[in-house]
Amino acid sequence: MKSGLSVQMGWKAATSFIIFAFLRTLGFALLSLPLLYSSFISFLVSIASHPSINFPILLGKNTNGSFPIWSLIIFSPYLYYVRWISSLKRLKRREPPYTEVSEGLYVGGWPSSPEKMPSGDPAIIDCTCELPRVFGVSGNGYLCIPTWDTRSPDPDAIESAVLWGCRKRAQNTPVFIHCASGHGRSVVVMCALLVALGVVDNLQTAEKLIGEKRPNARIRDHHHNTLQQWSNNWLYPPLKPDPMRLLD
Structure with a gap:
């Protein structure tokens, strides 16, 4: 919906x-x-x-993944509610906290503790606006593209995440993309990154690959629309990143 x-x-x-x-x-x-x-x-x-x-910065999440004191106080009924719901959903589904989609590329849910992070000290792309970063779990970089749950990152945010992720993979650094459950927002960005890195040839194949690896992942119509906008405006043949552009 x-x-x-x-x-x-x-x-x-x-x-x-x-x-x-x-x-x-x-x-x-x-x-x-x-x-x-x-x-x-x-x-x-x-x-x-x-x-x-669509105003995710309402919650005040900082670029380093933390929340200011005023936000924790004012929005506490929502911020702690979503943490509780996220934990309950994880217990109910009993799925792994993250999934390796391709070598060095992981998608998953909010890592509420370091134990729920992939090994190898991956760089993190955080697609949530409502959940905090677990500090000290990555020395290879962190990027937040704040997005509401059930929404899709906008094309500009997808582009920023893709370029950042491509830079990390060019340095042979693993990349972990997460949202609350690893089913929607993070899957959108992973689809784009898989295409940009040349792992797959198109978005449809990327979606199928993620679905095979993480069965509960779902791309909704509005996710498809946003990915198509990104593809139409920022994706250039032959669907592989320009090395010079990635190193800017």
């Missing part, structure tokens, strides 16, 4: 407000206040994550 996160957070906002109102009618005014605040934050995220607005 293209408006997935907006709808989810809209329902969460409505549910929290209903519970708040119910508790208030029972006389639990003080107890109900956190639910009112949670409802407000959920509503704010619902608006900011809508495709027509």
